[in-house]
Amino acid sequence: MAIWDFVKDAGKSILGEAKASPAKADTESSKPAQENTAQAKAEALKKELRALGLDAGDVHLTLKGDVVKVESRGADRETMEKLILAVGNIEGISKVEADLPEDAKPQFHTVEKGETLSAIAKKYLGDANKYQAIFEANKPMLSDPDKIYPGQKLRIPQSA
Structure with a gap:
């Protein structure tokens, strides 16, 4: 566990x-x-x-x-x-x-003050324009890509 x-x-x-x-x-x-x-x-x-x-x-x-x-x-x-x-x-x-499968190591990111999905996408996916992939990976918890807050954890997709 x-x-x-x-x-x-x-x-x-x-x-x-x-x-x-x-x-x-x-x-x-x-x-x-x-x-x-x-x-x-x-x-x-x-x-x-x-x-x-x-x-x-x-x-x-x-x-x-x-x-x-x-x-x-x-x-x-x-x-x-x-x-x-x-x-x-x-x-x-x-x-x-x-419990997650042994091979499953999810990648989560904790949002810092001032961060945007674009900045997070650039950091993890190498391209700020891939913010939509992070948004989609966090639906239905996110209803708008601009509505994230400091302290929130987000799923980072394995591939985008």
């Missing part, structure tokens, strides 16, 4: 009230509340995956604090990489664990 780091304070905010910590209580009575909060967060993440068209019904998420474990039996490599990014690029998530 591999682990990818994400910027916890960057990303889409979908966790809403599920992110709020339970009211102060003793340890015994707060444990069910913490489990309910984790379940609510996991459900919010699943809802986001469904909205993106990335959950074919076989995706299982396990949430422990700000770490999400992603499991899917039917997902191919590209879909698993997109699942990792879709979950990791959510505000409040710092790490994503997932």
Whole structure:
């Protein structure tokens, strides 16, 4: 199982009230509340995956604090990489664990302030005009090539 780091304070905010910590209580009575909060967060993440068209019904998420474990039996490599990014690029998530095939070493890039898809394409693909390949590799998480933000992780396609 591999682990990818994400910027916890960057990303889409979908966790809403599920992110709020339970009211102060003793340890015994707060444990069910913490489990309910984790379940609510996991459900919010699943809802986001469904909205993106990335959950074919076989995706299982396990949430422990700000770490999400992603499991899917039917997902191919590209879909698993997109699942990792879709979950990791959510505000409040710092790490994503997932299994990928042994030969699969995805290339991800963390966006820095002031970067554009063209600059990223030039760096990885040798041609700024190949930004569209990076945009396509990150659909449906990206809806516009100009809407990337610092801290966001992007998939870099193997070939463009």
